[in-house]
Amino acid sequence: HSRSARRCRVAGENAIGGDRAFTGSLGTQVVKVFDLAVARTGLRDHESDGGRIRAGDRRVGRRRPQADYPGAHELTLRVTGDATTGRLLGMQLVGHMDGAVAKRVDIAAAALFAGLTVDQVSDLDLAYTPPLGSPWDAVQVAAQDWCKARVVPSHPT
Numbered sequence: 001h002s003r004s005a006r007r008c009r010v011a012g013e014n015a016i017g018g019d020r021a022f023t024g025s026l027g028t029q030v031v032k033v034f035d036l037a038v039a040r041t042g043l044r045d046h047e048s049d050g051g052r053i054r055a056g057d058r059r060v061g062r063r064r065p066q067a068d069y070p071g072a073h074e075l076t077l078r079v080t081g082d083a084t085t086g087r088l089l090g091m092q093l094v095g096h097m098d099g100a101v102a103k104r105v106d107i108a109a110a111a112l113f114a115g116l117t118v119d120q121v122s123d124l125d126l127a128y129t130p131p132l133g134s135p136w137d138a139v140q141v142a143a144q145d146w147c148k149a150r151v152v153p154s155h156p157t
Contacts, residue, residue, distance in 0.1 A: 026090075028109040030102045037101035041109040042090025044080055073099035077142040081118040083150060088118045091139070100133075107139050118143045118150075 013020045030039035075095035081088050091108035095101045111121050121143035128135055136144070 026109055026112050037097050038094045039101050039105035040092040041105050042112045075099050075138045079142050079146040086117040104139050118146050
């Protein structure tokens with residue numbers, strides 16, 4: 001488990017005189033289920049603390065990252081963000097084993113670690129070539145869809 005490995009690295013580095021702190025875990029994981037890869041990182045709406053974070057889930061329909069390219073695979077993504085601040089809180093993905101699901105959950109995990117908003121995920125400079133993806137990666141399209149659907153609550157003045 002990567003969390004245990006990271007904790008051991010921190011402990012080992014500190015044992016030889018280092019000064020490193022464990023930065024926590026986002027619960028990032030990917031599993032193979034028959035032909036599918038199922039992945040998650042961060043929180044889902046029901047896992048937020050409800051009072052302090054007003055999370056909002058947005059399920060994004062199936063996305064074909066390179067729809068016009070032979071062998072393209074559909075992905076389904078769910079984005080969880082803070083409905084008030086727009087901060088990314090989590091992402092879940094499911095798709096074919098050949099759909100680069102693990103790469104995409106890593107994008108979301110890095111964005112979470114960096115404290116990005118859902119909107120900032122759209123601005124990431126991700127690799128692109130027609131056989132492997134589209135100009136807008138499925139993660140970015142999911143982020144854009146979440147932002148379009150986001151309802152910003154009114155604040156009392």
